[in-house]
Amino acid sequence: MLPSLRHAVLASTLLGGLAGVSPQPALADPGDIIFARSQDADSLDVARVSTTISFQVMQQIYDNLLNLDDKGKVAGGLAASYTASPDNMTFTFTMRPNIKCHDGTTFDAKAAKWNIDRAVDPKTGSSNASSYGSITSTEVNGDVLTVKLSKPYSPLPTFLGSAQALMMCPATIQGSDVKPVGTGPWKFVEWVRNDRLVLARNPDYVNVNPLVTNPGAPYAARLIFRVIPEGPSRMAALKTGEVTFAEPSLQDAADLAKDKTYTVYTGAGRTGQLAYVGFTAKIPPLNDVRVRRAIGYALDRDSMVDIGFNGLVQASPCPVAPGLLGYDPKKCAEWATSYDPEKAKALLKEVGYGPDKPLNITLSVSPLQGWDESDVVMQQQLAAVGINVKIEQRQFATWVDYMSGKNKETTGTPAIWTMGMSGPDPDYLVFLFQPPGYAGQGIDDPELQKMLVDQRALSGAEREAKVLEIQKFLLTNAYEVPLFTPGWFWLATSKSAVTGFKQGYNVMPLFNDVKLP
């Protein structure tokens, strides 16, 4: 058994075999668009994930029931038109005829119903379920789908235009297997996890998305998402032409923006993204608003923006992202905490913490460029007011699971955490804060819950006022500390000779119009 003494030859045979070990087949083809990203999608099942990185792929394969134009107005999609009842409790969708799934079947009202039923079924466990509103029934009558709700929900059409509500063809779900079949501009070909995800042009595609110009099938033959975790490798691949698009590192983005041969895309003002700090607000002493506010006062958004993001993002005091209904930085700034370490120390002292009794907390985060640096900056800023912070990193999906448990706890080590949320409508506050809430962050406060429900019944200025009221509540009670916007997967870069790349809502890349040089 001793390996050291007896092992012998065979090496020559093995080496002889080496010549036969062929490297992987070359990927690049002149007609291919290759997009190098730092991370891979989690899943291609719309109802099972809620990460930007996954939606960016799904948006290529699946279509929406409705679309949003560049002003945020609802336009047709798989459904040619829709109607909403005056009380916003009944919606009808008239399907566009002859929409073909990639497998040749027809995408009809029944298929749309299947998607909605599955997403809201508690058995599916979709974290997006609450964003569909309180649906009581879905009915198909010919090419018309009727959706009835028990409570008014004016933002439903807008939500249906977001990536979270993409429509899969029912053939996608085969037991526990996901075999993506959609109606979108690109067909699924293969997925080698954490390596590459290959899509091919859908030659029969007819476009109705108002953000896209090309009326038919995409110009390129294939669209390939590649995973290259290391920033320098992604840049090298872009420069040598091995990939067409790359997610740049923050340093590279700043450099390439000055270089005429490259174009840097920064989200087209439609990112709808906001990064914020949350609290395990049930675990003492974070159940005390003074401690939460103290933490808010200790944090300097500007230095996170500078050090963490090279100035590529903006500090923001609002829970709602810029461009969305109810975004009002002036008002938010009145309610929110701003950098003031002395105030932070005073508040902590009031609660009984000080140099001889420091507060120990965990900062629970998920690794991402810019955020990693911001985490360390936060750690130091909190140390400056006497709060000891231990950083705990988990990959995002694992983080969600961990926080879902942690946020429910009432004892143990108090934790603060950072997360980003994006959406085309401020209704995402429901997704976040209506118990259980995404990652368990729901807040059991009747006043807040009532406001969250009420805003769904309103529209226009009334709704805006209600959304502001909600933000006031979140900020004065310091249930969240907004940090910056945007902040994740919003950057892309390509050689300037590549034209036609667009970014839709919530940094969804659109490749329909891309022409390769």
Next chain:
Amino acid sequence: MSVVVPAAQSLPAPLTRMASPRRLLLRRMLRSRSFLIGGGIVVFVALVAIFAPGLAPFDPDRIGAGKRLAAPGAKFLLGTDEFGRDILSRVIFGARYTLYIGLVAVGIGLLCGVVIGATAAYAGGWFGGLLMRTIDLLYTFPDVLIALGLVAFLGPNLTNAMIAVGISAIPYYARVTYGVVLSERQKPYVDAAQVVGAGHLRVVVRHLMPNVLPPMIVVASLGFSAAVLSAAALSFLGLGAQPPTPEWGLMLSTGRNYITRDPWLVIGPGVAIFITVMAFNLFGDGVRDLLDPRQRQRTQ
């Protein structure tokens, strides 16, 4: 994790039988040179670690000690990192972590390994045989696999990485101890002590251990370098030390993102690991030959 002293040492014994006394002497002198250089650097690293707060020009965790990503210069000899922290200060404080990790890992490995190896050798019989068979089995697997497996399930952090690296080296220490104790055990003085009526424990502690100790110093020194490398590799892979710890492997891991434009982020910590590991390797080699050239066979 990458380099494997155990493998390097598992040379078939007969291969090292030496030739003439003159060559032997020459070798010993050469080796004592490695002893001097290696030992010197080890002492230097230890002093740096002990006096880190006095030696470091800046607080290693201080963000914005200088401009971000400043190139090496008069004020920042090794430049600054992505937070504007002084890299030299971080490398200096990193020596503390490295020695600490090495000590804990070697401590765990050596303690368990010696107990297992000595028990097997001293007890002998089917029990000793079984014990060593198991150890041999584990020895077949690279330490990287064992350490990785343990960290994966214990959870990635510095403490677990140290434990995992320590455990992964147990087979190595156990095998060496087994060999050494077995050969000492057959010597007359052990029997003599037993005849005089000394108990087993007494024989082991008073008589066997002093003879077993010298080769163990060699083994520990070589094991130390392997442990430092393994732990740095774990940190590099994100499975060991966590930010903002100024641990060398972790510094390389974050620094690699800046390698295109700011390569100094990966030069300082890398050189530090390289030099430290080499020092312990030289030191171990040197001690081995100084003690007794014939010990070579046993520590292999």
Next chain:
Amino acid sequence: MTRFILRRLFTALITLIISSFLVCMLIHLIPGDPVAMMMAQNSSPTPEQLAAMRHMLGLDLPLWQQYFHYVGRLLTGDMGRSIFGSEPVGKLLLERLPNTFALAFAGLAIAIGFGMPLGFFAAYKKGSWADSALMAFAVAGVSVPNFWLGLMLVLLFSMTLGWLPVAGEDWRSMILPAVTLGVTYMAIIARMTRSAMIEVFSEDFIRTARAKGLPESIVMFRHALRPAMISVVTIIGVVFGYLMGGAVVVENVFSWNGLGRLAIQAINYRDYPLIQGFILLFATIIVVMSVLLDIAYAWLDPRISVQ
């Protein structure tokens, strides 16, 4: 010979049984509830989902039965499904295996191709400055962290000189990872070759050959090299397992899409079935390799099988 092979296969089987037992039990090292940790994709798994997963993994069985459940699944070729993407673990691993093998064998080729001649040369010129320099290089090679060496090679050959790609799919992008991996083992092999050759040079038959006045080149290549080969080749058996270990690290430096990169991703995602599968596969490769080497060695040198 047949008896030897059978006995060797038997010990290999025992090794695999023990390894699979350890791999099966690893799951109990997880702090907290492993099943809850695994259900990460669902933000709030229902108790039924948790119970179903627990049952599928056999974690609802008494400890001693868990192993039989695990092996039972393994024997039907089922290594479980990954948590992320819920794909068969075996398929994921086998997809990456060729890449890791390619890298490991390329590294081994470099280690042997350069290590042996260097060691041979050092032994031949024993005591010269070249010998000292080569041995200093050997110590350096054993001491250099391979992940750092990899970064330095990228800096030099990709960034500064622009000769080789940083990452990619073709054979050119394999050069840097293979060299990185090879250097450490090159140093070890050089050191061992040197010791072995010094030994051989002092053997009687070499002296005899020299005394007979045979040309030095014939003495070296016909008489000295061959016996040394067998000893050095034994070393390859030892090095192989560690080389596979080194590949795990190097793959992650160069984004090389092999098992090592998959393993680190699995660890980051706490994808325990995948990690278990990875460890088991690695253990199996090493065990199979050592059996093959032993049998080949016994075939070359029949005295072995008598032992």
